[in-house]
Amino acid sequence: MKVSKPPSGLVSGHAVGPSATKSASAKGFADKLAKASAGDKARAAAAPRPAARAGGTAGVADIASELKAGKITPQAALHRVVERIVTRQVGKKGPAALREKLAATLRQTLEDDPLLAAKVRTLEGL
Numbered sequence: 001m002k003v004s005k006p007p008s009g010l011v012s013g014h015a016v017g018p019s020a021t022k023s024a025s026a027k028g029f030a031d032k033l034a035k036a037s038a039g040d041k042a043r044a045a046a047a048p049r050p051a052a053r054a055g056g057t058a059g060v061a062d063i064a065s066e067l068k069a070g071k072i073t074p075q076a077a078l079h080r081v082v083e084r085i086v087t088r089q090v091g092k093k094g095p096a097a098l099r100e101k102l103a104a105t106l107r108q109t110l111e112d113d114p115l116l117a118a119k120v121r122t123l124e125g126l
Contacts (some may be wrong), residue, residue, distance in 0.1 A: 060084065074123040084107045
């Protein structure tokens with residue numbers, strides 16, 4: 001059975017449709033949303049930057065440019081990249097055992113992972 005509203009638009013003597021109160025609360029909601037967005041922008045501006053950007057380093061671009069210029073071998077470039085990753089993750093003063101284990105794991109992953117191993121082989125072709 002289908003129930004429909006009366007043809008006059010009234011349900012139990014009350015008008016059906018948006019009211020002035022709903023419009024006012026919608027405006028208040030929009031104001032709250034704008035304030036929240038402004039707060040998010042302020043928090044994002046104050047958030048710490050990744051080490052590569054904060055320190056002014058170019059990630060591994062310097063290593064790549066030396067490799068392309070023929071100043072270093074592909075293996076030396078990989079060694080430098082691994083050492084840079086270890087330093088960023090553990091720190092310069094991190095425990096030596098942890099640094100060595102992380103470096104060994106990264107090197108092993110470069111050899112074992114088919115996609116990474118293919119990337120290493122393309123480096124050797126430069």
